[in-house]
Amino acid sequence: MSLTRTFLPMLGHTRGNRDAATCHFKCGNACAKDVCNTSTNTYFRDIADTALSRRSILGIGAAASAALVIGVDTRSAPVAHADTIIAPNGGSKLRFTAIAPVPRNRDAMTVPEGYDWAPIIRWGDPLFNHAPKFNIAKQSAKRQAGQFGYNNDYLNVIVDKYSGRSGVLVANHEYTNEDLMFDPQWFEANKAEAARIAMAAHGFSVVEVKRAKSGGPWSYIRGGERNRRITATTVFAIDGPAAGSALLQTTSDPTGRKVLGTLNNCAGGTTPWGTVLSGEENFNQYFRGTGSATDARYGIADEATERGWEDVDARFSARNPGYKNEANRFGWIVEIDPQNPDSVPVKHTALGRFKHEGANVRIADDKRVVAYSGDDERFDYVYKFVSAKKYRRGDRRHNMTLLSAGDLYVARFSGNSPAPEIDGSAAVPADGSFDGTGTWLPLVKDGASMIQGMSVEEVLIYTRLAGDKAGATKMDRPEDVEPSPVTGKLYIALTNNTQRNTAGKASVDEANPRTRNRDGHVIELTERNNDATATEFSWNILLVAGDPATDKSTYFSGYPKEKVSPISCPDNLAFDSKGNLWISTDGQPGTIGYCDALHKVTLNGEERGKVEQFLAVPAGAETCGPLVHDRDGSVFVSVQHPGEGGTFNEPISFFPDYVKTAGKTKRGEVYGPRPSVVQVFTDTKGRGSRK
Template structure:
């Protein structure tokens, strides 16, 4: 199912791509802005420019004092971390959550009903909610489950015969887990079972649609003629959290769950109609587009959950727009309005911003609960126009409002504001938003209003799009972009932007070739496909990757997916962690005392393209082989952490701490 991250391009508009904008910048700088400005834009800051390919990366940085040197890459089936830190794994897929009657079964024979009471599969974004500001040893971990790997989920039977029971097991492996965690001096962090807080929210859990699009005819089905009552949340990728203590889970590649065919161009704009192998529509009517053509419109939203109230109903907030959401980064503007930044994770899609109409009241938590139901949605346009100081370039947030934007007012395919929100991609097309290279996680600097976004990659880049910033017919490595609204006010529509880093491979391509990456990339920290992103309290930027682990060709020397830590001011990057075979490293959060960092390992054991993938018997495909031989490629985490049950690879959450017990980021 990893192919769901590689969906076909569904763009309609001929808007400018970000590559074209960068090429305009390059030509303008070459024509008159001077070499120093050119270097400052297309490379990393001056401290990093002086380093050579052979420099081990020990340039002084006070922010990175606890991380003096990158660890090496590898392609093995275990996790490695920087010296001085210890790691263990908890909460693997299939472990009991609500009670011990639904325990892990190594042969994958657990029923759909049991899966609904177990930890879900393919962990992704998460957030730790302490029980109070001075409570350091207990809290709730809200944890996303993005999708499933059928070759491991069903065991030897794999998919045949295909049944409703199997489809429901897959549905129940999706969604969110709310886990009560407790730390003690002997065993460290562990789940509290039973606990009234523990909860599984699955692809079948009742929830409601709220906000401007709720009740619209496009959201009504035969089972829900009101257009407000939805069953389930799907493809829960990354996340966000609010100052009033709720969790935001984001629905990403929802299109692959629906089948039966569709000729609706507005469906096709989201890739709906092409079956991605889940086959739910064969046995469950609501996923069959021929019977319920509106059901897909009820997915692709940001869902707000109260982790402390297990009886609460999750709410899909339609004011934030419908697209393939990666995460939702929340900040509060100076006047108290709530601002949410979001990326649409597909090639040539857009960056969005939401600004609430209401204001956050820190003294009245109940008054904040529906702030995400009313506000303005914007989409980003990047230009090649320099700022007055010549150090950055200009951009603009374009309002997606049917009444106040003349382009949308004239668009017959979007007759109401609800249609604009349901078909946010089409609205972005109409107003001329900039097409980006898979915008994924967005992170906000904790000490200044500067925002970063990972642009993971774009393997469909045309040869005509080659330029100095992305001088490759395919952007295989990705980059991280940053911007800041004018005056540091996130409500303002004008912003300035530049590139923080271009990933690449200086082992394969010579320095000066953009495929080698910008100057911050050396042989000691090279990586591809930045995906997860987050700041710690001190202002360090953490980068998590979800890219090729072939360790060959353009990816030579990169090994398995990894996590890096960066000083965004000095432009220095260190590799902190390398994951096991076939995984993605994703999701990060911290305990409120700073002593623990939680990081997720998703889909260990996805063997396709890995240098250690098993040799197959003639005529057998990899998934079928692994279903019959589930430990042939990986048995992580059991292979490294023997206390966890094995039998097949399992996603799990890493607990990372300092060996000396000090806060994770303390100087050594």
């Protein structure tokens, strides 16, 4: 990997200020490469093209629990309070006046008047008594394995049942940015150790937390009994119908049932039985592939990777004998038990393999568990899994087996408007809304494959190809898929797809109605009779995102456009206690020119579709892992990749410490951009902007 921006493929090709470094480190420059889904979804390609006959495929391998964050004492940092543009919202105990959008180069957290913020835990903070304090001049893989990882995304605290003042925090760590983590001269001389540090900075952090009283701020317990780091080298078990498949076997694991590590974990969810699920998203960028059609469908190329991990660990290259299947062992939903630091985390093959953004669980009326997930790629699909066994209240051991077997479905959407009305402009159809019906198409049902020519294990390992053959609807980067804990309705964040309706690519449809959809949209889906196990559903588009001041194609369920906050690139979703939807964004700097943000959206009544911006993150950062505790008057977010676009020696952000001695050390501390968990709370001390 080069630490010079000269070699960033997206440099000069991103819109606005969505920096090429984000494309490079986060998703391996996916937008600079060919679309993975080239299927027509009307027929299955012939065997010579896809190598998907049974012989050729087998030959290849011959919530409900709310998230909360934790606290660590730190020095004051700048906060900006933007001018208000919208009247205070109602219907929630978390009352605020929406802030104005923040220019993309502003290096400050921005929160509403009456609120303050503080960083709670940062990259490098020690989790164990033996782990040293973070010192960038002395960083090593061993040190990082005992410290909070890099680029935290999903976050949650599971509060201890009878206490209310103790619990355990879980955060995943999506990816690393070596441009910001390492001095360039040190990196060039220590590439192998830098790779090992990066491996240790991936995965999960599990940390015990405490607070003085209910509703008060949380702090983490260094050396807590449940504290744990899970990294790219932690042992995971593989379970489900594909466990043991020849397609999952390697020289290191001839059983096909044990794999080292988890990579590029993005969104997640907490199960009703208290475990945490997370999706392995852009795993393709870590592996050198074989050049096969199956690798190509997942974006795995037969070329040296930018990260160069294959030079440190043989399993990251399919060219190394015995490791042709290693990449097949990633792209799963993983489940970890945060209550037991000695437990073996699991990769669930029953939920299929693709670029999972995350997974969120709903318990159906018949007590089966239903898990929803989006495949975060242009023109890929939305999925759901229905467990074979039923949920038993209070039987945690049994419930931890529910994701090991069941039925897997992929979604097909149908619009109800005449085709000429869906012309790519996102003009609202004559019936007043973008809506229609849909079907969950079975891929695996009652333990059998529903896809001709593919076995169950093939469907689960090459789920994208099974979705192609089933005829699923190609979506505009389906990311977080969240069921409302109040209504049971499903909400799907479609982040964007600038190739929609372009030459040789899928045309518009009513579920994806905008040509070159740079700003994304959100779909609301209602399953038949509100039954999570149903195979039929209705749907409508809640909002077509963008800045209504400059974009006529925006839509907010009929709510007046001049009264909404601009919003672009919806990513992670959350709900408050009243059932309002909260949306965090990933890409606003590059589309509408504002810092990424967290927005509240009213879902019911006369104000349905009203978007109100609550906060904005600093320059170069993304808003992740939103948590809304409106009863406590608190909101929490992961501030991911602050300062991305800068370098170690020339940072563009100093979040969260704001001491401008970047790349230097003082008393063993580092001052520069550090991914962090942030708590926003009522400003009872009147500290104002703390500038």
